[in-house]
Amino acid sequence: MDYFAQQLINGLVLGSIYGLIAIGYTMVYGIVGMINFAHGDIFMIGGFIALISFLVLVSLGLTAIPLILLIVLLVSMAITALYGWTIERIAYRPLRHSFRLAPMLSAIGMSFVLTNFSQVSQGARVKPVPPIITGGYTLHEGSQGFAVQLSNIQIMVVLATIVVLALFTWLVSRTRLGRDMRACEQDQTMAALLGVDVDRTISMTFVIGAALAAVAGMMYLLYYGLVDFFMGFVAGIKAFTAAVLGGIGSLPGAMLGGLAIGLIETFWSAYFSVEYKDVAAFSILIVVLIFMPTGLLGRPEVEKV
Amino acid sequence: MSGDHILTVDRLMMRFGGIVAVNELSFAAERRKITALIGPNGAGKTTVFNCITGFYRPSGGAIRLAHDDGRTIQLERLNDFRISKQAKVARTFQNIRLFPGMTALENLMVAQHNALMRASGLTVLGLLGLPSWREAERRAIDLARAWLDRVGLLDRADDAAGNLPYGDQRRLEIARAMCTEPALLCLDEPAAGLNARESGGLNELLLSIRNEQGTSILLIEHDMSVVMEISDHVVVMDYGVKIAEGTPQAVRDDPKVIAAYLGADEEEAIAVMESGT
Amino acid sequence: MSATSARPSHAAQPSGGAFILKKALISALVALVLFSLMIGVRTEAGPQGGLIYWTRFGDLAALVATVFGGSIIVELLRQWWGPIDKDSLVPKPVQSAMSFAGRWLAPALLVFAFLVPVIFYDQRYILDLSILVLTYVMLGWGLNVVVGLAGLLDLGYVAFYAVGAYSYALLATNFGLSFWVCLPLAGILAAFWGVLLGFPVLRLRGDYLAIVTLAFGEIIRLVIINWQSLTGGPNGVSGIPRPTMFGIPLDNSDSGLAARLGIEFSPTHRLVFLFYLILAMALLTNWVTIRLRRLPIGRAWEALREDEVACRALGINTTTTKLTAFATGAMFGGFAGAFFATRQGFISPESFTFQESALVLAIVVLGGMGSQLGVALSALTMIGGFELFRGFDQYRMLVFGIAMVLLMIWRPRGLIGHRAPTVFLERNQAISSDLVKEGHG
């Protein structure tokens, strides 16, 4: 039981990170209708920027950890958001009304660019950081010496996810920008006729998605204590899987899918085998899609003839 | 009205969530006759077609198809491609659905898929290029050529279907449906978007299909001149139910029908009345 | 990296010197922010395990200046050339000249391909590269059946390549079966896996199918990595037998080909043999695909890509049609995999990553979906171009990615922008790809 509780906590933390990345996939898919293959790498860039800004701040003599973390968060969100914006302008906007596969290939190309840009500029080796947030609570002392632990960093990841999600939900449901985004999702031509600046709305979608990925990147850095140039690929396809599992285009679905993938992975590693955790996640995706062809919360596709 | 019916629709129901698109609809279509299904927009005509041709599974009711050889097929039990393949019911679509990137000829070749598949020995004989396959392919091309000629598109045979003018696309879609050699041909608003001359040509085509091929036709149409001129029997729907049926003349003078059209669309009602005078 | 759009409407914007300068300044500013930390600061794991960093402001300044200058040049060129339009980029006469050349290009390429080992007999490197290019041509042609003809998006094609490679490697090393026995088996096994995957998932549409195929590709790779007792895990399978020329080995033993012919042994013999082997396999793939397109099954594939609903109304069983496309593509992938294994003599999971799938997909899309010649040309360009950067290993994938983005923007519908009809009455005229649909599945 204790072991189970511990895995549940670990799975939820991992799932939060996946969920944050998955939202970026789902948002772009909902509005532009393309799979943004470069999004996993945006997450990786977010992690790197968090790492570098942290190093710089520390060496500048700052010591108040909460202040440092806040600045790091804002800096990495801002710069990563600019990456999202730039990529949309360069690689996707010229292909907006073209053939469906062209933007997808362009996105795959962009993903290669980002991966290798970061490899070239920061080297191929894994970058470790010492634990920044330490300590935690022991929730339950088990009988065989096994204790259920809840670390401060885990609390922080979950709290940050909740805060970011709350902000994000507010943004989408209550603000002008959110309304424009929903309008573009329904019908871009109509939205444009009604005075919605479609270009700007799409740009903002990428900006917000990238900022959320940056939060995820920073959490990943703090939680696992390392970043490397290749982490975007694995996390990216997991998060993408999560978005599809939840029903691509659905924002709550993305979070749900993220949590599901996080839990599946953690429990599979805990009870079966670590090696096959990804196989389990992908297989469950396939099985779910066979029975629910548009994911857990996706709108069923009506075929008009 | 107890003639030789090829199609009998019996208390057909189709619900979408809360909407009842088709409600307890019953009618029959006579063999080797043209039956028209008319009614205002949103009456549920296309939905009836979709049920007949297997695109929707009806919520209730029965659809029976009686072939010339006495075989009876329950269409509501078949789905999807089997309706065309086994029951020999072909259809066209309200929004034309050709294969736009393929030539007119290729469109008609695709329509002969099942026959050609058999002739090509499920691809094996065809891959080897056996004479029997060559012969079958030649016959298929001849059939396609004949239909292109019938619909006046022989000179556009090698043009992409998507490049043809609208009226030509409508006729090509009918030719494509006929290439499946159907017993029942269902046409969803074939005259929509045609000019007067084209629509006159369409009348001739449909009459010749009925008379020469002996194909029974079920027709959804808005253009009253087409309906009045060529149909043998008319069924009128409104809000998913049948409100009248009979000969074109009888239906035309039915106050219920005029009211339904008036309620839905003034212009159409006037068209109905004018075509009666 | 100028932050501008290539849409024609933008060219109508103001175009004075001040405008260009402003645009360049904005681009430079964006670049400055983007690169500030990633280029300006270099991190590395220090000797004690901690993290150290040093600054590279010189590089940063140089890069930002390059963006500034580049932006000005791009903008000037754009104004000079006028709006970037697909038509003005490739003028009509040039297009018709290209289509004329296209008629001769394919036979010319074919003749050239046959002559490669003769011309480059002494250049091992070129022979090796040609074999690589042909392998990708074959993979591209295989995937073309699925993506280009049937319009099904397959992001995990490499899985079938892997199945083919491991089938041959394991059958040959464990049971001593020869290449010529294993080749058909590898194709059949790959096709079998194609059907196994395809059967449940082919009713998924569009991007759902894409992710499922991607997931399948990853599953196969992960299973290969982890099922160590069978596959050797990350270490791969080595000692895979080299192909024999119908039983005659191509080595310098007494029973080898050289000894039997009484000529001096040279390792190039094997290379030449491998070259003609893959050329024959690729041409077979091409021949079969061209034949299939003219058969009802191939027409049904293309019809499926154009309009699935209409296919069903015509009595076409869309499930089996999709399955046959999937299985056919998988089979060719399997053949190519077996060839890869015998050529390398060693395989490991590293050769079967998602990047490989993406590369083959890029070859197909860039070639012009459905066009056999286009696929061959784009394989030649991509793999050949990739080799040009051999010396700059680090930057290779970076440049490759940038090229992919630029090529897509330049020609979203691929190099060969038209479709050849499969049958005609009077005139065999190409169909513009603007009309051709791309499929939804």
Ligand SMILES: Nc1ncnc2c1ncn2[C@@H]1O[C@H](COP(=O)(O)OP(=O)(O)O)[C@@H](O)[C@H]1O
């Ligand atoms: N797939 C569907 N889902 C929900 N409602 C549908 C669907 N198809 C048709 N309907 C509804 O059924 C009604 C009848 O539509 P339709 O059969 O297209 O009418 P008609 O062809 O007579 O103009 C309309 O209210 C339409 O909105």
Ligand SMILES: [Mg+2]
């Ligand atoms: Mg209708």
